[in-house]
Amino acid sequence: MLRSYFIACLCFRAVPLQQSVRAYSVVPPPRDAEEKEMLHRILRVDHAGEYGANRIYAGQMAVLGRSRTGPMIQEMWDQEKKHLKKFSEILAENRVRPTALLPLWNVAGFVLGASTALLGKEGAMACTVAVEESIAEHYNSQIRVLMERDPERFTELLLLIKEFRDDEMEHHDTGLEHDAESVPGYWLLKNAIQLGCKAAIYVSQRV
Amino acid sequence: MAAILLRGLRSGKALRRFGSVLSAPAPPSPQCTNLNRGFHRAVLRLQDDSKSEKSSHTSSPRHEHYQASSSQHDTATASQYDSASDPAAEEEEGSARPNTSYQDQSGENEEEYETEEQLQVRILTAALEFVPLHGWSMEAIAAGAESLGLSSASTGMFYNGAGDLVLHFIAHCNSQLTEILSDQHKQVQLGQAEPKETADFLRDAIETRLRMYIPYIETWPQAMSILLLPHNIPDSLKHLSTLVDDIWYYAGDRSTDVSGSYHPRSPSSSAHSFLTPIHHHPDNIRPASSKMNWYTKRAALTGIFNTTELVMLQDSSPDFQDTWNFLDNRIQDIVNMASTAKQVQSTGEAVVQGLMGAAVTLKNLTGLNQRR
Numbered sequence: 001m002l003r004s005y006f007i008a009c010l011c012f013r014a015v016p017l018q019q020s021v022r023a024y025s026v027v028p029p030p031r032d033a034e035e036k037e038m039l040h041r042i043l044r045v046d047h048a049g050e051y052g053a054n055r056i057y058a059g060q061m062a063v064l065g066r067s068r069t070g071p072m073i074q075e076m077w078d079q080e081k082k083h084l085k086k087f088s089e090i091l092a093e094n095r096v097r098p099t100a101l102l103p104l105w106n107v108a109g110f111v112l113g114a115s116t117a118l119l120g121k122e123g124a125m126a127c128t129v130a131v132e133e134s135i136a137e138h139y140n141s142q143i144r145v146l147m148e149r150d151p152e153r154f155t156e157l158l159l160l161i162k163e164f165r166d167d168e169m170e171h172h173d174t175g176l177e178h179d180a181e182s183v184p185g186y187w188l189l190k191n192a193i194q195l196g197c198k199a200a201i202y203v204s205q206r207v
Numbered sequence: 208m209a210a211i212l213l214r215g216l217r218s219g220k221a222l223r224r225f226g227s228v229l230s231a232p233a234p235p236s237p238q239c240t241n242l243n244r245g246f247h248r249a250v251l252r253l254q255d256d257s258k259s260e261k262s263s264h265t266s267s268p269r270h271e272h273y274q275a276s277s278s279q280h281d282t283a284t285a286s287q288y289d290s291a292s293d294p295a296a297e298e299e300e301g302s303a304r305p306n307t308s309y310q311d312q313s314g315e316n317e318e319e320y321e322t323e324e325q326l327q328v329r330i331l332t333a334a335l336e337f338v339p340l341h342g343w344s345m346e347a348i349a350a351g352a353e354s355l356g357l358s359s360a361s362t363g364m365f366y367n368g369a370g371d372l373v374l375h376f377i378a379h380c381n382s383q384l385t386e387i388l389s390d391q392h393k394q395v396q397l398g399q400a401e402p403k404e405t406a407d408f409l410r411d412a413i414e415t416r417l418r419m420y421i422p423y424i425e426t427w428p429q430a431m432s433i434l435l436l437p438h439n440i441p442d443s444l445k446h447l448s449t450l451v452d453d454i455w456y457y458a459g460d461r462s463t464d465v466s467g468s469y470h471p472r473s474p475s476s477s478a479h480s481f482l483t484p485i486h487h488h489p490d491n492i493r494p495a496s497s498k499m500n501w502y503t504k505r506a507a508l509t510g511i512f513n514t515t516e517l518v519m520l521q522d523s524s525p526d527f528q529d530t531w532n533f534l535d536n537r538i539q540d541i542v543n544m545a546s547t548a549k550q551v552q553s554t555g556e557a558v559v560q561g562l563m564g565a566a567v568t569l570k571n572l573t574g575l576n577q578r579r
């Protein structure tokens with residue numbers, strides 16, 4: 001019966017492949033070109049952000065993997081992997097073009113994670129705090145945009161972004177708990193990293 | 208009240224369209240455009256209100272309205288004639304306003320409600336028949352317009368001339384291909400057909416698409432040169448990229464799946480593995496490759512499509528057999544390159560592991576590994 005429902009849907013829709021096998025999609029089909037562009041930008045930059053965070057944790061693990069903080073970083077990394085997987089699925093479902101700068105974020109993220117980890121555990125935690133704060137701020141502004149637009153249509157997407165933002169804030173708090181602020185030059189390091197994140201977000205939306 | 212205004216507007220529009228087809232339209236001035244736009248937006252808002260009032264209208268008040276509207280109608284049309292014809296605003300209003308609401312209400316007015324865009328599409332489709340005779344040019348468009356019973360001066364609507372015709376043809380071919388591919392996909396999903404190997408799928412899709420050029424193959428070089436004009440390049444690139452994206456999408460490309468978990472096309476598609484070498488080990492996430500795959504796949508297919516098109520232009524073999532052989536060879540090249548890349552990568556990984564092992568052995572031998 002469910003199968004015939006799917007078949008009926010396939011026959012009626014003009015773009016049948018827009019529907020996933022699950023018949024549940026987080027992102028509603030956009031109503032016009034402008035909304036499509038906006039949604040695609042949001043998804044593209046979120047995907048790039050999760051990918052970058054993934055690489056940062058990979059870099060940190062490469063240096064600190066065998067130390068005492070290894071398991072904690074591994075746990076945070078696993079959560080980021082989950083986020084990335086979810087966004088990758090959404091991108092594929094909605095035929096969103098991924099950002100062309102992914103190889104750049106690959107290298108840059110790994111280098112950032114590894115170099116801050118070389119400053120020790122506190123350095124790695126400071127990097128985590130800075131990055132997670134930027135990401136949480138960015139998710140918040142996306143939530144604002146979507147709420148202004150149409151909270152009801154975008155409910156699932158909003159819930160998803162909110163869930164991920166909460167995870168990132170948890171990472172941020174974990175970083176603070178583990179002596180992030182005691183790294184020398186904390187203020188400088190944090191602001192430099194946040195500036196880099198803002199630039200990365202700006203560029204990933206467009207390219 | 209809203210109904211009166213809207214009905215007057217509608218009749219005014221019909222008269223205006225007549226006027227524009229019979230005489231070359233003057234280019235609209237910006238202020239009139241804005242005025243028109245503002246007016247149309249107000250009309251749309253009123254229309255939304257009137258939809259709720261629609262149910263309360265019965266036949267007798269309608270007659271009253273109609274008589275009252277004839278005086279309103281004159282003022283409405285007068286204000287319409289003040290502004291020059293404006294295809295863009297008309298298109299915006301026409302496509303935004305649904306057709307059905309007023310045809311229900313006014314039984315006496317049965318006119319076809321056609322937007323400017325639809326009219327252009329009709330003319331261009333008719334003009335395609337005259338392309339073998341006149342080439343891709345304004346003469347073909349004029350002949351097409353005449354065959355529909357319109358004046359050949361309606362070619363003034365097409366600011367881009369022959370470029371419009373070529374781009375329309377390409378968009379038409381692309382949408383035909385998308386239909387064919389989605390039908391095939393439905394067949395596969397319903398279990399009525401076997402899913403194809405990726406290489407075969409790509410080859411069939413490109414062959415189908417290029418066969419659409421066969422009726423126009425004599426004049427196709429002229430069309431290609433029109434597409435290379437600077438003002439046409441963005442549009443032609445856009446069409447090309449949507450074509451390639453569609454083909455890959457229906458080929459089952461989901462260049463994001465890590466460990467092959469989400470794959471609507473078919474679960475056991477080993478066919479697909481030739482271009483996603485990385486993601487068979489779930490922990491070995493190198494997402495860069497999967498997403499760069501998105502770009503490299505599309506770039507490769509664009510290259511294949513363009514070169515095959517060029518080969519087709521000078522092909523004189525029966526049923527273009529040389530072209531399809533060329534296409535086969537190119538696709539085979541890509542397959543080979545992908546598997547070579549995979550081999551190089553796994554070899555590289557093995558070499559690195561070997562080196563690391565050698566380094567550890569050396570450290571052990573020289574005693575550097577021991578803590579003293």
